[in-house]
Amino acid sequence: MFKRILTLSILVFSTCMLQAQEKGQTIKLSKQEIEGIFLEQNLDLLAKRLEISQAEAQLIQARLWPNPTFEISEINLWRTTDIEEQPLIFGNWGTSQQISLHLEQEIETAGKRRKRIDLQKLTIAERQTDFEIVLRESKLALRNTLTNIQMLQQQQEIYQKQIDNTQRLLAGYKNQLNQGNISQSEYIRLKAAQLQFKKELVDLSKDLEEAMKELKNFINIGANTPIYITNNLEAPIKMISELQIEDWIIHAQENRPDVLLNENLINQAKKQVEIEKAERTPNLTVAVDYDRAGNIMRNFVGLGLSFDLPLFDRNKGNIKEAKLGVQIAELEAKNKQNEIANDIIEALRNYMQAKDLYDQIDADYETQLDHLLDAYVKNFQKKNVSMIEYLDFVEAYVENKNILLETKKELNEQVENLQFAIGKDI
Incomplete structure (x- = not known):
């Protein structure tokens, strides 16, 4: 039932995307919808x-x-000479x-055919595991790309808001300048601030285009199709504790696709030994x-x-080579087990550091920043604060908003890295 719903959803999205591409409209998609398209396309x-x-x-x-x-x-x-005539084969000939x-x-003896069939079944399992590995790695890259796009979109909104605010202030300052109530330097200072915001917006647009290019490659959508992610960048809500680390390591060492691939390669190497021994017969x-x-x-x-x-x-050389192949595969599998434990420990520590930084930020800090900005704009218009005070606050406001977004992005990326190391969504 779920697969049918997913397939139907993908068909609806594909139809909408085709229509949007024909009309040159922006496609608005959530992260969940993009992942669904990614799995299909x-x-x-x-x-x-x-x-x-x-x-x-x-x-x-x-x-x-x-x-x-x-x-x-x-x-x-x-016909040759001295021939003993034979009965006709057909007609008058023969x-x-x-x-x-x-x-x-x-x-074939010694079960060679059966052994090759068993080896080919292991090869099918290897291809299936390869698919899971590519899916896992691509999903991590996709999710991090989406997180980056979310941050860039919201950063664009921050700078666009400052450009709009400054534009309204410039309109009022232009009248004041014409009436001789303010100096030319004050007007130029405000104009310079707006120009700086526009430059930052252009730089963000370049970064966003680069990220969008990666996203379109992931979901196989035309390069000229604008996309907008509807979800805002939020801190992930996950119940993560260091007490879970042993369970995570055990799970990863038993179920991660790269572990299963190494186990499969060991079995293939052993099956190849059987085939080479059978070749002696x-x-x-x-x-x-x-x-x-x-x-x-x-x-x-x-x-x-x-x-x-x-x-x-007696096929001795090939048998010896196949046996060495088993030893190599077993060593690589053992090395992978050690890597997994270290990957999870590293990912957990990085997450904890990002989470600790995020927890130090008050829950209503961002709301307070927005209220303060509105207050500063009104007070600046009423000349209750000077231009220097206003621009200093706006600079601090933009910087802090960017820090908040980057902190959320870092936290999301560390959660994804931890899930990637464990081999499952937490």
Whole structure:
């Protein structure tokens, strides 16, 4: 049921996006909607799904028996001397013709075919795990890109608000300047502040375009399609404690896709050892021959059996190489287990540091900043505060708003990094 709803939602979004692209409109999407589109349209994921299908096709091929070999030989198209006439084959033809037929079938021994099938099944599992790894890594990059875009969008709004405020103040100051009530320097100072805000806005727009390019690559949307993320950047609400770290490490060491991939590679290496050992046993070739007029019998039918004599080549080198492959895979798996524990510890510490900084900010601090800005604008218009006091506060206001956004962004990114290290959403 959930998959049907998700598929229907994706179809609706795709239709809306096509219509918006045709009209040049901005597409407004939430983070959840973007993740849904990403799962359906990301080209890397689509390619990985095709690789799984390729491996499944190879399993079909591995199950097939080798084709038999059929040979026709010793046919004479002319009559020779001293020939013993033979019965006609068809029509008036065949009294002086000789023919030989040979049919052979190779039979694999020591369970080679079954072992290759088992190895191919492990290869399918490897491709599926590869898909999970790419999905996991891409989802982390996507979510961090979305967080960055959210921050940049809100920073744009901050600077645009200051540009609008300054524009209104400049209109009033222009009249005062024309009436000779203020000096030219005051007007120029306010104009310079507005120009600085515009420059910051242009720089933010460049950063946003770069982030949007990454987002469009993730969700496979046309480059000329404007996108706006509807969610505001907020601090994540997660119940995270250092007491959970042991459970997280155990979970990650058992369930993370890269761990499962290493386990799969160990099993593949062991299966390859079995195959190489089986190669010591020669395959059998069973043959049936028919010979017309080429033997003491007019129509001769005979059976044959052939196989290699394993006197010189017992496949020792390939067996040794396969065994070393098992040891290498086991060492890499052990190293991955150590890396996982360290990844989780590092990610948790980074999160705790970001959370500690965020917790030091009063819950209503941002609201207080906004109220103070409104008050400063009104008092500046009434000349209760000087231009220097006003511009100093505006500079502090913008800086603090940016610090708040960057703190939220950092906290979101550290949560995602921790979830990535654990291998699941917390």
